[in-house]
Amino acid sequence: MSIEVVSIGNEVLRGIIVNTNAAFLGRRLAEEGWDIACQTTLPDEPDVLKQGLKEALMRNPVVIATGGLGPTLDDNTLECAKELFSNPPNNLPNGVGTAPGYFFSESNRALFLLPGVPSEMEQMFEESVFPYLKKHLPATLLHREELFFYLTRENDVDPLLRELQGKYKLDIGIYPSYSGVSIVLRGPNNEHLITAKKIIAEAFKASLLPSSKMEEAIQSWMIKHQKTLALAESCTGGFMASQLTAVPGASSYFLGSLVTYSNQLKEDLLGVSPETLKNHGAVSPEVVHEMWTGLLKKTGADYGIAVSGIAGPTGGSSEKPVGTVFYALGKRGEKPQINTLHFKGNRQTVILRTTKWLFGLLLKQIL
């Protein structure tokens, strides 16, 4: 008894938009204990779309489809679905917007058609699809535990996980990210799950975080200890601040970020001396040190991070190649850590890795 998620639209198939709807549905279904059989993305072409929906309904008793319900010329989902059922659909209520949603049901097959706009799709899932599934399709996998370790690699945790998988017959997933690794344990026996979780948590307790969001862990600690944080960003260009402020309530501890992209702003706002910039260059330990000192002085923050590097693709040299990043990080009244990092990858990757790495170092210092 499994569920299939179907994403509809040439814009998804052709990569014009990234399929965040499938990720949302997959995550919510897994969280609630359902197994997703597979996920399929189909084009807008009526013949192919109709055939694809038909096959999905043959493979699985419940199909949740998103997209192609709009009023424009490339939206064909409803017409195709109508040809697969003899009963007309029920309308699903939309508490957020104006897009329609539909529910077809016949001979133990159910098809939900949800809008492609994420906010409307998500609300319709919670209000209409989830209650239906809970009532008609009891979840098979009831237990699930998740752990997150920051600044940790797949290979660090793999041997222990293999041992536990064999011993307790668990379904174990290791999911690496730029922040660290998430480990998800699933299985029918809750006691086994809890025991395995404890063993893993104990083995890597120095890197264990309460959630996979380092930004949330920073916020919790700062608020609990009534401390404030400010940033001085150059190469990360505001990305670090945007990650911290994405968490609701960030204003309780986060004062702000001085995104000093130009050298002139580094001088005017942070008090970096023109001589230091001239002698060592903007990407140097000396400049991040002065940025950090100026940052704490200007903002009055308890903790500060200053960062300057070469995100690329241009601006690198043999001495300081693209991916070279200097940072100063620390607490008011103490000497900051000043160091250099080297990251591989394109501009976006260098910015992302720098951000997550520095948040990890901050957590290491405060936890």
Added chain:
Amino acid sequence: MSIEVVSIGNEVLRGIIVNTNAAFLGRRLAEEGWDIACQTTLPDEPDVLKQGLKEALMRNPVVIATGGLGPTLDDNTLECAKELFSNPPNNLPNGVGTAPGYFFSESNRALFLLPGVPSEMEQMFEESVFPYLKKHLPATLLHREELFFYLTRENDVDPLLRELQGKYKLDIGIYPSYSGVSIVLRGPNNEHLITAKKIIAEAFKASLLPSSKMEEAIQSWMIKHQKTLALAESCTGGFMASQLTAVPGASSYFLGSLVTYSNQLKEDLLGVSPETLKNHGAVSPEVVHEMWTGLLKKTGADYGIAVSGIAGPTGGSSEKPVGTVFYALGKRGEKPQINTLHFKGNRQTVILRTTKWLFGLLLKQIL
């Protein structure tokens, strides 16, 4: 003769990571003129995975699969693929990292196995998969044109597109985003395509941009006219700056952003008066005006945008609900536009919509 993209891994199926690899492959294949038949995401379980790969190879002559090639306990892709072919695979070179890649070929069926890490997958696609496809699977759709209109909605363009679709027998896609709409025209007759493109461009020329990236359009204009830009961000928390600095070369015109999340920083860095903050609140036309004035004074920028709003989920009131955003935008020496915007959606959506809307307004002013 079509291509199927297969994504492998429970982390994708269960939404722990968003499937950007499928978007990359879809985009690149479409750009080069291939039709993607469909995209499928399969779990790590060997039996289901093997069956899924087998079905994909029956449906389509070329299958490009990503993920599940790592060394850890949940990686089973290679073993499953080996059971479907009698010949062993060839190794694909990896110019970026250490992850392996494989190519199976037999009886007019081809299966590429690429790593799940985006940077390694992308490079391997360009260096190994793309040359193979070009040689063995001539693209059927040779012509493709794309237009982007900012601050434009689907319904604005739909009637004209329907007319052109009927007249010129084109495959037309309308892809709305927070920035505007992208329109993609595809078809076998290049003359028809060019004619239709001209008609559409002419009809909405006031909103036409050279690319779907407003940030690139801003950068081109600023560099061409030797102007500089700076931001004063409150509710967007550095996100606006991060979008501008994501474009390589942004340092040529973008001076920086003063992310003044706390009121104290609004006073200290931007010179907003404590009385204005007290009398009108941080989210008010008066405060964004003072932020804007202070921003241009502090940074010396030619153009500035100041923004303060309520991103939510808390902090709203009946007078200023969540999604209320004030901005001041304009050119040094002239009176700035000061106005209020209202956006629906969660915190992330409010920040994203604010950012794209303000970039659109800046473009409207300068273009």
